[in-house]
Amino acid sequence: MKQFKLSTILLSLIAVVLSGTIFFRLVEGWTWLDSYFFTVITISTVGYGELVPATALGKIGTTFLIFGGLGVFAVAIREFANFHMQKREEHTEWLVGHLGHRKADQDPPAANEDEQPDPH
Template sequence: MNIRRVIAFFSTLPAIIIGGTVFFHHIEGWSWIDSYFFTVVTLSTVGYGELVPATVVGKIGTTVFIFVGLGIFAVAIQQFGAFAMRKREEHTEWLIGKVRHAPHVHEDNQDHAANIDTQPDHTK
């Protein structure tokens, strides 16, 4: 999995939104903004219920759109999550490598132990 796959999945999402908008505009006869709104609301699973397909083709198209759109959206989110996790792991490994190769500071613990006051100060 690489950045190209993440970009491919996220560039597919706008194509689905555009395709859904065009589909509902032509099949249901809705305005462009209503078609876009219905597409985004349906894809996000919000489902306000303000617009409902009235034609058989629109209803079937909506069900296909939901399955395909949600499937691609879910894969895109999964790919992005996997990419982000891999980048975080790479960064963690890089930090561990830097710590392993960093010069260590050695202090004389005896000097510090001699300066510790073992009697509590009750006057404060």
């Protein structure tokens, strides 16, 4: 999978949210806050249903926002998850390097292991 730069992802998200907000402000006549809110809940697939486009152009624009915005949002989520998985791997490697990795024959016996009876 191709890895994207953080700046590319952030700029893409900002562009989608900004363009969606401006679009709904102009086409639907909503407030800036409502336009922004609708854009964010649409691309994040939350979709509360409080705001619904009333115009034909608003409905068509919403479909484009869903297809384009959801793609950008999904890439951002994937990269966020990849970043955290990479950090977890680095931490695990650091732990193994500092604490060592014992082989099975080097492990001390379990504390609750039964002792063998004395043959005498």
